[in-house]
Amino acid sequence: MSNLGEIFGSNVFNDAVMKERLPKATYKALQKTITDGLPLDPAVADVVASIMKDWALEKGATHFTHWFQPMTGITAEKHDAFIAPTANGKVIMEFSGKELIKGEPDASSFPSGGIRATFEARGYTAWDCTSPAFIKDDSLCIPTAFCSYTGEALDKKTPLLRSMEALSKQALRVLKALGNTTTSKVITTVGPEQEYFIVDKKTFEQRKDLIFTGRTLFGAKPPKGQELEDHYFGSIKERISAYMKELDEELWKLGIAAKTKHNEVAPAQHELAPIFCTTNIATDHNQLTMDIMKKVALRQDLVCLLHEKPFAGINGSGKHNNWSMATDDGMNLLEPGSTPHDNKQFLVFLCSVIKAVDEYAGLLRVSAANPGNDHRLGANEAPPAIISIFLGEQLQDILEQIEKGGATSSKTGGHMEIGVTTLPALPKDATDRNRTSPFAFTGNKFEFRMCPSSASIAEPNFILNTIVAEVLSEVANRLETAKDVCAEVKAILTEYVTKHKNVVFNGNGYSDEWVAEAERRGLPNIKTTVEATKALIDEKNLAVMEKHGVLSRVEMESRYEIALENYIKTINIEALTMIEMAKRQILPAVIKFATTLAKSITTIKATGIAADLTAQTELLTEVSSLTAALKKNIAVLEEAVDKASNAHGEAYEQAALFRFDVFEKMDALRKVADTLETLVDKDVWPMPTYGDLLFNL
Ligand code: ADP
Ligand code: MG
8 A cells, every 4th residue: 555644635625635726815715615604706616616627637537426415315426527529529628617516416316205296307416615525436526415496405415514504603602602702613523433244245146135125134043143252353354354454545545534443243243433523524424435335345255234234133233423512713512621510611511412312302313213223223232212311420420419509529530450560550531431322421522322324424413413503592592691601501500400310321221121210211212213203293393403494394394204205115125025035035945945855755765664754754844834834924924015015195104014014024924934944954045144144254
């Protein structure tokens, strides 16, 4: 590999490139838009476009594309060559400011949740200059927001950008009321840890379920799973290490600060974490990371699985969304300092987050819901479906002091005694970590640990930004009109702690006791995606999103429809794939095996030798009755799919049929097939097993 310093960001039209290549006045004008949010002058765009094009051509690019993030959750791109024909039959390379600023992809085939009928196909992409353009696959990619002809957001980026502005506005009001005169902008920062599985491509290609749905729909438990805990942080195998190296290099070229890589808990599972940055860019980077992860894997005859639950019985994948708020003059607003009890500003922001999470738990829950994550949340590998906050010993103690009338001290960690004199005395953190909480304070940020591995992180972040902005606006209203700001801060803290301490839980989130305790506390426990979607049309939630200009009612309702449609389609595809595999692969294989057994019995009997045939006979009986059950369960599932697919009326009712009827029957079919797998000759089993998939690299 060439010099890391040289390759980092080499395919990005970043600040350094702009500073070097743009005329001073153009650079300044563009910076004003990027940092202060001022509107962009079209003349400036023309200059930027021309210079951006020259830079891209030097890098070997031939095309440009408006890169956007429709409601599918993945990214979209349509490539146009830079060429413009000349009179003499040749071409010149062109790219105008107009082309940079605005694109017009046909929007009719993207999910719109009823915002736009197919005959009104117009959609627009608008340049998001706050996220730098980059080159991928010989195309200059311009990050853009995507909206309908009538101006409604049809993507994940638009609400995210809106929410960042909303949070900045309200956080600034609070800071100002607390006496801060230097900060002029507040941003939210995010570092998403991305989990993924890697399997061999040849094995993958023999599994229709992985091909069509991204997860295994059948598969008996292998003799070894993750019980020895030998994979987590284990030495990285050579093929995986080669993959990680190429992946890192590709990401670095795109300016993505991929930092940490390691083996995860499940066999064949791994994780990548970048260094955190502004939420908007972190979101773009995470979308790119997922895209590049898949592409690099294929190059190396591997397949990267981003599904939340590719394999039953072992851990699935999630994404930990580390989130904080920072000021443009370098303060992390969630940094407690060494004496958090007298850090008024920190406590105000901390308690505002606590209140926001408690009051809008439903919105946070739905922001982490997708069909894949339904297999994880509440299943003792991921946080429960109950939203709660882990604060740790030190902050918990301060909250208790506040409630009793005021905080006067902060517990400290002290030093740790390891008991070996040659080892250094380690300073101890004031608080231990907690791995079972969905929303954990981890030193100077919150870690939202519920997010699905395959989904965009835009939604959890625009929800988080908006609900925190809402509480901050309430705080600002009170502080701005208070006669005595100090007294008002104290009143706010006491009130928030008293009213919202119920959402704080520092114990084991995986335990059954917590589920019971949470119920006593009145915390919602929403187990499925279908039920979670209701939060998107809840009046209080519609109001908060509308108030802060993040999503209008129409936009929220469209997202509700899209979430349900997506659920219906996903489960439908899974069920149809199961039916096809069961009918055309598993059933013929087990019949073949039964026939072999029958033949063995008759052949041995024909010899006239009085051999003991109980093994064959018993096995044949068992396999035959399971085969009959398999056939019956296929028919039952087919009927359920038929009924659910033809259900008319509300999308919610149809989605509920898929969840509570089709999904349950898929499970029943799987159980029978998985038992058969353990009885049948390995050579006739029609697909690679879990053992083949998880332990062959
Ligand atoms: P874990 O111990 O949970 O596995 P990692 O160290 O792998 O954590 O990842 C922590 C993530 O949090 C990294 O992406 C890191 O950049 C990010 N992070 C650190 N500080 C902040 C912050 N102030 N705001 C947002 N993210 C942060
Ligand atoms: Mg983590």
